[in-house]
Amino acid sequence: MNSLPLKVQRITKTFGGLTAVGGISFEITDGEFVGLIGPNGCGKSTVFNCISGLLPVNSGDIQVFGTPSSDLRPDQIQRLGLTRTFQHTRLWMGMTVIENLLVPPRQQFAPNRLLSLFRPGSRKEELARIEHAYAVLETLEISHMAHNLANELSGGQSKLVDLGRALMGDPRMLLLDEPVAGVAAPLAEKIFSNLRKLASEQGTSVLVVEHNMNFILRTGVDRVIVMDRGEILMQGTPDEVRQNSDVVAAYLGGTEKRSK
Numbered sequence: 001m002n003s004l005p006l007k008v009q010r011i012t013k014t015f016g017g018l019t020a021v022g023g024i025s026f027e028i029t030d031g032e033f034v035g036l037i038g039p040n041g042c043g044k045s046t047v048f049n050c051i052s053g054l055l056p057v058n059s060g061d062i063q064v065f066g067t068p069s070s071d072l073r074p075d076q077i078q079r080l081g082l083t084r085t086f087q088h089t090r091l092w093m094g095m096t097v098i099e100n101l102l103v104p105p106r107q108q109f110a111p112n113r114l115l116s117l118f119r120p121g122s123r124k125e126e127l128a129r130i131e132h133a134y135a136v137l138e139t140l141e142i143s144h145m146a147h148n149l150a151n152e153l154s155g156g157q158s159k160l161v162d163l164g165r166a167l168m169g170d171p172r173m174l175l176l177d178e179p180v181a182g183v184a185a186p187l188a189e190k191i192f193s194n195l196r197k198l199a200s201e202q203g204t205s206v207l208v209v210e211h212n213m214n215f216i217l218r219t220g221v222d223r224v225i226v227m228d229r230g231e232i233l234m235q236g237t238p239d240e241v242r243q244n245s246d247v248v249a250a251y252l253g254g255t256e257k258r259s260k
């Protein structure tokens with residue numbers, strides 16, 4: 001059976017009296033590279049938190065690779081093939097960059113997954129994982145920092161290590177929350193072109209939050225979902241988004257600027 005990687009149907013999420021997500025629906029298909037954009041505070045990270053099982057929705061349904069996920073824990077959703085990163089990265093600060101790639105991140109994995117680290121796997125498997133980790137760092141252009149401690153990294157470098165961690169598990173679907181915030185423009189563009197390749201060549205579905213609209217529109221995403229105040233303002237190709245006056249108005253209506 002060929003299930004959609006992600007199907008979100010009429011989900012709502014409120015915090016007290018605030019409706020952060022107001023009944024939105026969208027789908028992501030196999031190998032699709034999709035941008036999720038919208039002004040600060042419009043609900044993008046909350047959508048990610050609901051999809052990845054960190055926050056319960058108030059209503060609506062989410063299916064991940066055909067499995068209803070509303071009652072699943074984050075680690076169970078991760079095992080369905082969905083890996084996410086966070087807007088605010090939390091690396092293992094006392095560990096090196098390469099160690100951070102070899103240890104599962106905190107939020108999306110059951111704590112006992114860590115125990116597997118201390119169980120000796122086959123030596124061949126271990127070596128393959130370490131080689132994979134170095135290859136991932138190479139793609140992200142931070143292999144020279146493999147043995148630096150995470151707490152020596154800049155904000156942008158931390159984002160890259162976090163992205164590297166997400167790539168380590170060979171996910172079938174990636175949710176990336178502002179993966180290149182603080183990363184210099186030329187590298188940010190290269191990373192997006194690698195994500196483009198990952199989607200086209202390996203069929204990985206990628207949903208990426210980016211708050212710089214001009215940047216996302218020229219990075220080769222297949223489709224853009226534009227949110228505003230908890231709702232979907234429009235979905236379309238980068239060209240369609242560029243031509244939509246509502247989108248332009250939402251962005252001019254009080255968002256922060258980011259130069260890149």
Ligand SMILES: Nc1ncnc2c1ncn2[C@@H]1O[C@H](COP(=O)(O)OP(=O)(O)O)[C@@H](O)[C@H]1O
Pocket residue numbers: 015018020038039040041042043044045046047
């Ligand atoms: N855990 C939370 N508790 C209360 N309010 C929250 C929480 N998470 C997000 N919000 C609020 O929900 C709205 C959407 O936030 P968020 O999803 O982080 O927006 P975005 O990622 O688009 O900037 C904001 O008004 C924010 O303050």
Ligand SMILES: [Mg+2]
Pocket residue numbers: 044045046087
């Ligand atoms: Mg956010």
